[in-house]
Amino acid sequence: MPENLLKGKVGIITGALDENSIAWKTALKVKEQGGKFVLTNAPIAMRMGAIKELAEECNTIVIPADATVLDDIEKLYTEAKEFLGGDFDFLLHSIGMSPNIRKGRSYGDLNYDWAMKSYDVSAISFHKMMQVAEKMDIMKKWGSIVGLSYIAAQQVYPFYTDMADAKALLESIARGYGYRLGKLKNVRVNTISQSPTKTTAGTGIGGFDSFFNFAEKMSPLGNASAEACADYIVTMFSDLTRMVTMQNLFHDGGYSHTGISEEIMDQFKDL
Numbered sequence: 001m002p003e004n005l006l007k008g009k010v011g012i013i014t015g016a017l018d019e020n021s022i023a024w025k026t027a028l029k030v031k032e033q034g035g036k037f038v039l040t041n042a043p044i045a046m047r048m049g050a051i052k053e054l055a056e057e058c059n060t061i062v063i064p065a066d067a068t069v070l071d072d073i074e075k076l077y078t079e080a081k082e083f084l085g086g087d088f089d090f091l092l093h094s095i096g097m098s099p100n101i102r103k104g105r106s107y108g109d110l111n112y113d114w115a116m117k118s119y120d121v122s123a124i125s126f127h128k129m130m131q132v133a134e135k136m137d138i139m140k141k142w143g144s145i146v147g148l149s150y151i152a153a154q155q156v157y158p159f160y161t162d163m164a165d166a167k168a169l170l171e172s173i174a175r176g177y178g179y180r181l182g183k184l185k186n187v188r189v190n191t192i193s194q195s196p197t198k199t200t201a202g203t204g205i206g207g208f209d210s211f212f213n214f215a216e217k218m219s220p221l222g223n224a225s226a227e228a229c230a231d232y233i234v235t236m237f238s239d240l241t242r243m244v245t246m247q248n249l250f251h252d253g254g255y256s257h258t259g260i261s262e263e264i265m266d267q268f269k270d271l
């Protein structure tokens with residue numbers, strides 16, 4: 001394994017809820033590679049307390065912030081800059097939530113207030129984090145910003161309901177802001193489209209076990225784990241990927257480009 005890929009780099013990691021979270025694994029890998037960071041999550045997630053243990057393990061602090069609230073983001077950046085001693089090299093947006101999914105509403109029966117909440121939390125917050133970063137001029141030159149997406153942005157997964165639309169918006173924001181921050185400061189912006197992963201957000205989706213198992217059998221490399229995703233995020237924060245921007249990068253063991261696999265075909269042989 002290469003070492004110290006992130007030596008001297010500092011940034012913000014959102015979304016570490018518990019040890020299954022993609023952001024949790026990312027924090028540990030970023031630390032392992034010499035990066036320093038502040039952890040943040042919605043104030044409600046603090047009550048669970050687990051994130052404080054992660055902060056201790058990573059010698060850092062937790063600054064609560066609702067990623068949909070501009071004032072919270074501004075306060076987060078101001079305090080994080082003070083703690084880290086300067087502007088940021090990386091930002092991880094690892095945030096998703098849909099009240100419609102939580103409450104089992106189908107795509108044909110969306111509560112639109114809740115849908116707006118899904119879009120705000122899961123997609124527009126990515127724009128808000130970048131807009132506040134631009135206004136505060138807080139990203140260093142050649143910095144890297146990553147959001148996490150899912151293939152439901154391109155293909156229909158019926159149980160993913162309004163989160164599919166949120167992910168399509170998230171990926172579009174990565175392109176729009178990638179252009180802007182690229183021109184302004186050579187900062188790159190990408191989304192990583194991750195395999196189904198057993199986390200709180202993942203397993204909350206109806207039918208999760210079925211599409212987790214299906215994807216496992218479809219992907220030539222199998223499903224990508226949260227740890228593997230964290231490794232990929234580290235490379236995206238490192239100087240090895242400086243010219244990659246405005247991309248949606250599939251991190252899915254080959255799932256997105258597989259039409260059918262032998263394992264799936266076998267299951268339909270005798271029908």
Ligand SMILES: NC(=O)c1ccc[n+]([C@@H]2O[C@H](COP(=O)([O-])OP(=O)(O)OC[C@H]3O[C@@H](n4cnc5c(N)ncnc54)[C@H](O)[C@@H]3O)[C@@H](O)[C@H]2O)c1
Pocket residue numbers: 014015016017018020021022023041042045065066067068093094095096097121148149150193194195196197198199200201202203
């Ligand atoms: N798990 C999967 O199958 C999967 C697959 C592809 C992409 N993703 C994406 O990965 C990202 C991380 O999710 P995860 O799977 O690690 O699950 P997770 O539940 O561990 O993380 C989601 C996080 O979003 C945070 N959050 C919710 N509302 C917030 C708000 N208003 N402000 C700040 N934070 C808020 C939660 O507290 C939580 O920490 C999400 O964008 C998710 O959609 C997950």
